Amino acid sequence: MHIMEGFLPAEWCAFWYALAIPVLIYGAWKTKKEIERDPKAKSLLAVSLGFIFVLSALKLPSVTGSCSHPTGTGVAVVLFGPSVTAFLSSIALLYQALLLAHGGLTTLGANTVSMGIVGPFFGFIAYKALKKFNLTAAFFSAAAVADFMTYVVTSLQLALAFPASPGMEGVMFSAIRFLGIFAVTQIPLAIIEAFIAVLLLRSIRTYSPEVISA
Amino acid sequence: MIETRDIWFSYGDREVLKGLNFMARQSEVTVVMGKNGAGKTTLLLHLNGLLRPKKGEVRLNGVRVSYDKRALFELRKKVALVFQNPDDQIIAPTVWEEVAFGPANAGLNLENAKRALKLVGLEGYEERLCSQLSGGEKKRLSIADAIAMDPDFVVMDEPTAGLDQPGFDSIVELILMLRELGKGVVIATHDLELATKVGDRFYYLDAGRVVYEGESIDYRLAKRLGIRGFAGMIMIASTTDTSVEQIVNFNGDSEHEILEKTLKAVLKAYRGESVLLKTGEGFIEGIRRILEGLK
Amino acid sequence: MTESLESVQMNSKKVMGPKARVWLVLLSLPLILLDTQSQLIALTLFSLLSLHASRYYLRLLLAPAVFILFSTTVILFTIEGKEIASLYFLKITDKSVEVAQSTLLRCFSAFSAFCYLVLTTTLPEFVNLIRVGFLREIMLLSYRAIQVLLEEAESLKISAEARLGFLGLRRWVKTTALIGHMMFLRSFERVEKFEMAKEARCYSGIFPSARSEGGGKILAVMIFLAIFSGLFI
Numbered sequence: 001m002h003i004m005e006g007f008l009p010a011e012w013c014a015f016w017y018a019l020a021i022p023v024l025i026y027g028a029w030k031t032k033k034e035i036e037r038d039p040k041a042k043s044l045l046a047v048s049l050g051f052i053f054v055l056s057a058l059k060l061p062s063v064t065g066s067c068s069h070p071t072g073t074g075v076a077v078v079l080f081g082p083s084v085t086a087f088l089s090s091i092a093l094l095y096q097a098l099l100l101a102h103g104g105l106t107t108l109g110a111n112t113v114s115m116g117i118v119g120p121f122f123g124f125i126a127y128k129a130l131k132k133f134n135l136t137a138a139f140f141s142a143a144a145v146a147d148f149m150t151y152v153v154t155s156l157q158l159a160l161a162f163p164a165s166p167g168m169e170g171v172m173f174s175a176i177r178f179l180g181i182f183a184v185t186q187i188p189l190a191i192i193e194a195f196i197a198v199l200l201l202r203s204i205r206t207y208s209p210e211v212i213s214a
Numbered sequence: 215m216i217e218t219r220d221i222w223f224s225y226g227d228r229e230v231l232k233g234l235n236f237m238a239r240q241s242e243v244t245v246v247m248g249k250n251g252a253g254k255t256t257l258l259l260h261l262n263g264l265l266r267p268k269k270g271e272v273r274l275n276g277v278r279v280s281y282d283k284r285a286l287f288e289l290r291k292k293v294a295l296v297f298q299n300p301d302d303q304i305i306a307p308t309v310w311e312e313v314a315f316g317p318a319n320a321g322l323n324l325e326n327a328k329r330a331l332k333l334v335g336l337e338g339y340e341e342r343l344c345s346q347l348s349g350g351e352k353k354r355l356s357i358a359d360a361i362a363m364d365p366d367f368v369v370m371d372e373p374t375a376g377l378d379q380p381g382f383d384s385i386v387e388l389i390l391m392l393r394e395l396g397k398g399v400v401i402a403t404h405d406l407e408l409a410t411k412v413g414d415r416f417y418y419l420d421a422g423r424v425v426y427e428g429e430s431i432d433y434r435l436a437k438r439l440g441i442r443g444f445a446g447m448i449m450i451a452s453t454t455d456t457s458v459e460q461i462v463n464f465n466g467d468s469e470h471e472i473l474e475k476t477l478k479a480v481l482k483a484y485r486g487e488s489v490l491l492k493t494g495e496g497f498i499e500g501i502r503r504i505l506e507g508l509k
Numbered sequence: 510m511t512e513s514l515e516s517v518q519m520n521s522k523k524v525m526g527p528k529a530r531v532w533l534v535l536l537s538l539p540l541i542l543l544d545t546q547s548q549l550i551a552l553t554l555f556s557l558l559s560l561h562a563s564r565y566y567l568r569l570l571l572a573p574a575v576f577i578l579f580s581t582t583v584i585l586f587t588i589e590g591k592e593i594a595s596l597y598f599l600k601i602t603d604k605s606v607e608v609a610q611s612t613l614l615r616c617f618s619a620f621s622a623f624c625y626l627v628l629t630t631t632l633p634e635f636v637n638l639i640r641v642g643f644l645r646e647i648m649l650l651s652y653r654a655i656q657v658l659l660e661e662a663e664s665l666k667i668s669a670e671a672r673l674g675f676l677g678l679r680r681w682v683k684t685t686a687l688i689g690h691m692m693f694l695r696s697f698e699r700v701e702k703f704e705m706a707k708e709a710r711c712y713s714g715i716f717p718s719a720r721s722e723g724g725g726k727i728l729a730v731m732i733f734l735a736i737f738s739g740l741f742i
């Protein structure tokens with residue numbers, strides 16, 4: 001779920017950018033290290049980024065104006081791990097803004113936090129926790145949790161910017177309202193995406209097991 | 215001059231080139247033909263140093279190519295490669311970035327890139343996105359990539375695959391122009407029309423070996439090696455080749471039948487289908503009879 | 510969708526050069542977030558520019574409709590203040606109307622500026638402002654990968670569609686995962702192909718920049734100053 005251009009007031013745009021940027025700088029730094037170690041990593045990263053973007057574009061349903069959804073980040077985080085996913089999906093989000101007009105530039109920081117950082121991070125934890133017991137369940141929850149957390153964080157971001165009344169209580173009240181209304185689109189989407197993720201990751205594992213080992 | 219001497223190459227334990235000798239000169243068009251999987255692409259990749267032979271050597275102007283970084287850099291400046299599928303070759307999103315990529319990395323003047331675009335007729339396309347080009351334009355862009363390196367040799371893998379007639383014509387024109395400019399052109403192709411139009415020297419490969427080498431095309435060998443592209447020509451094959459279906463029998467058919475079948479064959483060829491017109495000693499006699507019959 | 514937007518970007522009427530365009534929008538957006546007068550001026554100017562650029566603008570406006578509808582509804586019925594209307598247990602207050610109004614104005618104003626950029630500016634034009642070498646190269650390469658992968662995905666989709674692969678939710682999920690897997694495999698091939706294509710042309714770490722003509726700087730400055738003047742009205 002992208003927050004559209006201009007929807008957040010200036011101070012909140014700045015706040016989320018301030019949160020996202022250190023993580024991204026860390027991701028960029030790690031990426032640079034990786035490239036210096038192995039120049040081929042450049043092509044690999046570039047194509048992975050392309051893959052993440054195409055995966056998200058693939059799933060865009062034809063329903064007009066439907067608010068679009070997490071960017072296959074559940075799959076990405078299983079394949080690439082959370083820090084690379086954060087870095088790559090921030091760029092993928094920029095592409096979604098510039099190529100599909102989803103999200104926006106001033107809200108890029110906020111969207112990166114929800115879709116690139118927090119969502120996939122929790123998805124990764126869920127995946128790690130369940131991996132030992134049941135791989136299918138792990139794949140499912142990686143995607144479902146990533147999507148779900150993204151939706152929770154986005155609702156919180158909106159609630160913080162638009163609290164019912166000043167103070168924590170007002171924020172919580174707003175958050176429940178935002179969660180409630182966006183559940184209509186986001187919960188079914190999260191479940192559908194999780195099914196897709198299971199099928200996709202299972203077949204990737206069958207044909208290229210080395211990719212899903214970490 | 216670029217040549218390979220007794221090169222052997224295998225992917226894993228699948229032997230693909232088996233002691234191959236090959237040579238191409240500047241100001242000449244050298245055509246490499248052969249069945250799918252004969253090893254054409256593999257050979258071309260050796261000419262540019264993308265593959266290294268397991269045995270044997272590649273020589274540029276008589277000097278053996280060593281595979282250190284410097285030597286490869288020099289080799290790739292002299293021998294430019296055009297991939298079969300332009301989408302595999304184009305790595306930059308816009309036309310200008312793409313065509314300037316080679317010269318920028320080789321430390322050449324970017325004027326070369328400009329000139330190359332002009333040569334292939336893509337002047338004014340600089341800011342276009344590569345994804346928005348047609349198949350033929352992409353093909354020409356990938357050739358411009360090679361020309362922009364200002365190489366001595368341009369090596370092209372199936373340059374006319376998937377092109378329509380104007381596209382085909384423009385490639386023929388380009389190849390002849392490159393030869394005019396003194397470049398050596400090496401093409402791998404299944405297209406006999408292209409081969410006959412531009413080729414100066416011909417190689418037929420079969421299972422990693424050269425089975426024919428010469429200055430003209432041997433049609434029968436071509437057929438045996440599975441080379442397609444008799445389109446638009448009536449081939450006169452010798453009667454001794456029994457594998458060819460006989461469509462006109464000058465001895466047995468009536469004049470009327472001969473005339474009808476010949477006209478049909480001509481029409482088919484005109485429509486671009488492959489036609490084999492089998493003739494023998496009776497050919498001239500047969501034609502004479504037809505002409506007399508027409509009177 | 511990218512497909513059509515990409516061609517819109519190529520064919521739209523741009524009025525000014527890419528550099529001027531990108532900077533104009535990037536510098537205007539913060540002002541738009543901050544000031545109501547600036548929002549009104551920007552909304553007018555950028556809507557005109559976007560409409561002039563391409564009729565596709567009207568379709569872009571519809572894209573975030575659901576988001577706007579849902580979020581504004583929440584704002585309208587949630588923020589507390591003096592009640593002015595009510596629907597069962599939901600009440601609209603003076604404060605909530607005010608916030609909804611100001612949010613919508615800000616949102617549409619910023620979105621019109623954003624749309625002008627999206628309608629006129631190709632990704633490479635944008636990326637060329639980035640000076641960090643490795644980042645620029647990764648972005649340009651990945652954009653090229655996207656172009657190729659999307660084209661392949663498109664033909665796979667058509668092929669699946671032709672064989673009824675998307676009929677019903679169940680099959681849609683299955684087919685989508687299948688195409689995703691194909692894309693994954695193609696991605697790996699693409700890495701190899703990129704490496705070969707680079708190597709074949711003496712790759713030594715340079716990725717040339719797109720040529721982009723300047724121009725339109727004066728117009729861009731004038732528009733910016735107009736929006737800037739909003740701060741003082």
Ligand SMILES: Nc1ncnc2c1ncn2[C@@H]1O[C@H](COP(=O)(O)OP(=O)(O)OP(=O)(O)O)[C@@H](O)[C@H]1O
Pocket residue numbers: 225228230248249250251252253254255256257
């Ligand atoms: N990367 C590779 N890994 C393994 N085997 C390969 C690879 N590339 C080619 N081959 C094999 O090597 C053989 C020769 O391939 P090559 O591409 O050189 O043939 P070709 O003459 O160019 O064929 P075509 O007319 O189909 O292009 C084929 O049997 C092919 O399957």
Ligand SMILES: [Mg+2]
Pocket residue numbers: 254255256298371
């Ligand atoms: Mg080949």
